[in-house]
Amino acid sequence: MTAEPPIDPSTMSLRTGTDDCVKCSACDLECPVAAVDDDFPGPKFQGPEQWRLASGTPAVDESIEACSNCMRCDDACPSGVPLGEMHNRARGEHVAERGLSRKAIRDRLLANYGRLAGLASRVPRLSNALVNNTAVRWLLERGLGITAEREFPRFATTTFSDWFDARGGAQVTDPDRRVAYFHGDYANYNTPAVGKALVRVFEAFGYEVVVPPQRCSGTPMVANGALEDARRAARFNVETLTDYVAAGYDVVCSCTSCAMALRKTYPELYDFEGVPEVRQHTYEAVEFLRLHADLSSALAAAEVGEADPLLYHTPCHARSLGLANRTETLFDRAAAGPVTDLGDACSGIAGSYGWKAERYETSMAVGAELFEAMHAGEGETGMTECPTCAMQMAHGSDADVVHPLQVIAERLDLDQE
Numbered sequence: 563m564t565a566e567p568p569i570d571p572s573t574m575s576l577r578t579g580t581d582d583c584v585k586c587s588a589c590d591l592e593c594p595v596a597a598v599d600d601d602f603p604g605p606k607f608q609g610p611e612q613w614r615l616a617s618g619t620p621a622v623d624e625s626i627e628a629c630s631n632c633m634r635c636d637d638a639c640p641s642g643v644p645l646g647e648m649h650n651r652a653r654g655e656h657v658a659e660r661g662l663s664r665k666a667i668r669d670r671l672l673a674n675y676g677r678l679a680g681l682a683s684r685v686p687r688l689s690n691a692l693v694n695n696t697a698v699r700w701l702l703e704r705g706l707g708i709t710a711e712r713e714f715p716r717f718a719t720t721t722f723s724d725w726f727d728a729r730g731g732a733q734v735t736d737p738d739r740r741v742a743y744f745h746g747d748y749a750n751y752n753t754p755a756v757g758k759a760l761v762r763v764f765e766a767f768g769y770e771v772v773v774p775p776q777r778c779s780g781t782p783m784v785a786n787g788a789l790e791d792a793r794r795a796a797r798f799n800v801e802t803l804t805d806y807v808a809a810g811y812d813v814v815c816s817c818t819s820c821a822m823a824l825r826k827t828y829p830e831l832y833d834f835e836g837v838p839e840v841r842q843h844t845y846e847a848v849e850f851l852r853l854h855a856d857l858s859s860a861l862a863a864a865e866v867g868e869a870d871p872l873l874y875h876t877p878c879h880a881r882s883l884g885l886a887n888r889t890e891t892l893f894d895r896a897a898a899g900p901v902t903d904l905g906d907a908c909s910g911i912a913g914s915y916g917w918k919a920e921r922y923e924t925s926m927a928v929g930a931e932l933f934e935a936m937h938a939g940e941g942e943t944g945m946t947e948c949p950t951c952a953m954q955m956a957h958g959s960d961a962d963v964v965h966p967l968q969v970i971a972e973r974l975d976l977d978q979e
C-alpha cells in the first residue's frame with residue numbers, strides 16, 4: 563500500500579474563508595450541540611475564529627472534539643464560509659497532535675468501524691452474543707469509553723455483498739441504464755435488507771445494478787479526525803468508481819452520509835484525479851429514482867391499502883445535500899401511505915458521536931425534540947435514510963425504523979427477502 567503524504571496545514575486555503583464571515587451567528591443558532599451544551603463554543607468559534615487566529619496552522623481548541631460533524635452550520639452560513647471543511651481539517655490537526663490515550667484508541671476504532679464489522683461478520687452469531695453481553699458492554703465503557711447505554715447493532719448472518727454474489731450479481735442488463743451501488747459498511751454488515759431493497763427497486767425500474775469493490779466512505783474517519791485513514795479509503799473509492807463512471811454508470815448510495823462523502827467531503831478534502839467526476843455522478847438512491855425513473859408515478863399507481871403511518875426524519879447529511887423533506891413530499895404527493903414529517907431536529911447520534919460515553923448525554927439531549935415528535939406523531943414505524951439516525955430513533959422511542967427503499971419495495975410489491 564502506498565503511504566499517503568502527511569497533511570500539511572500550511573497548504574490549506576481556508577484562511578480566506580475567515581474573511582467572508584460577517585459574524586452573524588446564524589451558524590451558532592443552527593448548531594444542535596451548542597443548543598444543549600453550554601461548554602461548547604459553537605461553529606463560529608470552531609470555524610472562522612480559530613482560523614483567523616492562525617497564520618497557516620490552525621490554533622485548534624480541544625472543544626473541536628465536541629462537534630458532532632452534523633454539518634448543519636455549513637448549510638446555515640449565508641456567506642459561504644466553509645465551516646464543515648474548517649472543522650474537519652481542524653479536527654484532523656487536533657487528533658494528530660493529541661498523542662496516545664484511551665480516547666485516541668477508542669476514536670480510531672470507531673473511525674474504522676468497517677474493518678471491525680468485517681471481522682465480526684465472519685462469526686456473526688458469536689459477535690452478536692459478545693457485543694451485547696452485559697459484562698462486555700460494561701468493559702467496553704470502562705476500558706474504552708464506548709457507552710453501555712446503547713445496544714450494539716446486530717451483524718447479519720449473510721452480508722449484502724455475499725447475498726449479491728450468491729444471486730449471480732445483476733439480474734438486469736441495460737447499457738443505457740446502469741448504476742453502481744455504493745452500499746457502505748452498515749448496509750453490508752448490519753442491514754443487508756436495505757441493500758437488497760435497493761437492488762430490487764432499481765431492477766424493477768429496468769436498471770442494471772453492479773456492486774463495485776469499495777471501502778468505507780470515510781465519514782466516520784473524518785468525524786473522528788483520522789484524516790489519513792479517510793484519505794486512503796477515499797483514494798481507493800475514487801479510483802474504483804472513476805472507472806465505473808467512465809463506463810456510463812451513475813453511483814447510488816442508500817446511506818446519506820456516504821452520498822455526502824462522495825459529493826461534498828471528497829471535493830473539499832482531496833484533489834485526486836476523478837473526484838469531480840465521481841461527485842458529479844453520485845446520487846442518494848431515492849433522489850436518483852425521483853429524478854430519473856419517475857418513482858412518483860410508480861408509487862401513485864401502487865396498491866397501498868391500509869398502510870401503516872410512517873414517521874419520517876430527514877438526516878442532517880441529507881439536508882447538506884439539499885434533500886430536506888424530499889422523501890416525505892414524494893410519499894405525500896404520490897399518496898403512497900400516510901407519512902408524518904418529524905420536523906427539522908437533529909437526531910443527535912451523528913454516527914459514532916453518540917457512542918462515546920462522554921457524548922451520550924449530549925446526543926440524547928439533542929435528540930429529545932425528535933423523540934418528542936415521534937411520540938406525538940401518528941404511527942409506530944420510523945423512516946429515515948441514515949442508519950445511525952435510525953439507530954437513535956429506535957433508541958429514543960422504541961419504534962421500528964425502516965429505510966425508504968424498504969418501504970418503496972413493499973409498496974411496489976417486490977420480493978423483500
Ligand code: SF4
Pocket residue numbers: 592593594595596604605608628629630631632633634635636649
Ligand atoms: S457540524 Fe454540527 S455540531 Fe459541529 S459545529 Fe457545526 S452545527 Fe455544531
Ligand code: SF4
Pocket residue numbers: 582583584585586587588589590605606609610638639640641642643645
Ligand atoms: S453563519 Fe457564516 S458568516 Fe455568520 S457567523 Fe457563522 S461563519 Fe460567520
